[in-house]
Amino acid sequence: MTTDDVKRRLAAILSADVKEYSRLMRQD
Secondary structure, eight states: OOHHHHHHHHHHHHHHHHHHHHHHHHHO
16 A cells, blocks of 8 residues: 555545534534
């Protein structure tokens, strides 16, 4: 696995976390 692969995966996970977090905050 290359460094770019790791960065891409981390970016995908982070963006998913942000979407989930903002979705939860709107529900409140």
